[in-house]
Amino acid sequence: MPLEDIRDRIAAAEHKAGRAPGSVTLIAISKVQPNERVEAVLNEGHRVFGENRVQEAQGKWPGFMDRFQDVDLHLVGPLQTNKARAAIDLFSTIHSLDRPKLANTLARLAQETGDCPDLFIQVNTGEEDQKAGVLPDDAEQFISDCRARDLPVKGLMCIPPVHEEPALHFALLGKIAERNGLSGLSMGMSSDFESAIALGATHVRVGSAIFGARMG
Numbered sequence: 001m002p003l004e005d006i007r008d009r010i011a012a013a014e015h016k017a018g019r020a021p022g023s024v025t026l027i028a029i030s031k032v033q034p035n036e037r038v039e040a041v042l043n044e045g046h047r048v049f050g051e052n053r054v055q056e057a058q059g060k061w062p063g064f065m066d067r068f069q070d071v072d073l074h075l076v077g078p079l080q081t082n083k084a085r086a087a088i089d090l091f092s093t094i095h096s097l098d099r100p101k102l103a104n105t106l107a108r109l110a111q112e113t114g115d116c117p118d119l120f121i122q123v124n125t126g127e128e129d130q131k132a133g134v135l136p137d138d139a140e141q142f143i144s145d146c147r148a149r150d151l152p153v154k155g156l157m158c159i160p161p162v163h164e165e166p167a168l169h170f171a172l173l174g175k176i177a178e179r180n181g182l183s184g185l186s187m188g189m190s191s192d193f194e195s196a197i198a199l200g201a202t203h204v205r206v207g208s209a210i211f212g213a214r215m216g
């Protein structure tokens with residue numbers, strides 16, 4: 001689907017939800033996409049992208065960043081602590097802060113470098129064993145621990161279970177954010193971003209709807 005159509009759908013969803021135009025940031029998830037497709041979206045003027053692996057992003061983005069100004073790169077996938085330093089160098093925002101050990105590492109690196117990406121805490125709203133994220137019941141404590149370490153926590157992120165109604169998970173994430181005074185909500189993907197916007201998403205992560213099906 002052309003990028004323009006996705007932008008129109010986001011604008012319509014913002015309007016329908018009574019939200020300000022431009023209040024939702026579209027993150028184009030370019031993981032596993034061929035460089036020609038990514039370049040085409042850059043040539044259309046889009047600058048906010050997301051990747052789910054540090055190593056893949058390291059191979060792909062420095063070259064694009066040399067050629068295109070103001071690229072804003074987000075990490076939306078799991079982050080190993082031994083890749084945290086590389087992640088800080090490359091990403092403006094990390095959406096996958098999901099455990100105390102990573103919070104410790106980021107806090108230490110933030111002190112060393114005087115710099116830290118914006119952070120979203122991933123919440124495992126479906127309480128799935130195989131999925132990363134803090135459990136809903138543990139979110140409040142983890143948020144407050146991160147704040148105590150001066151980490152720049154901007155909001156919460158979730159990936160709903162595949163076979164459940166995503167709106168229930170978006171609503172739960174919104175409630176936890178509100179209770180904890182967080183305004184950022186990273187939720188909504190190709191199949192459900194309009195529903196996420198209706199429930200307060202500030203960042204939608206859209207991959208295949210923009211780029212087409214992922215190969216591999």
Ligand SMILES: *Cc1c(COP(=O)(O)O)cnc(C)c1O
Nearest residue numbers: 029052076189190205206207208
């Ligand atoms: C791949 C991915 C997306 C994008 O998924 P699509 O269904 O292709 O839009 C969003 N968020 C995360 C964390 C992802 O890994």
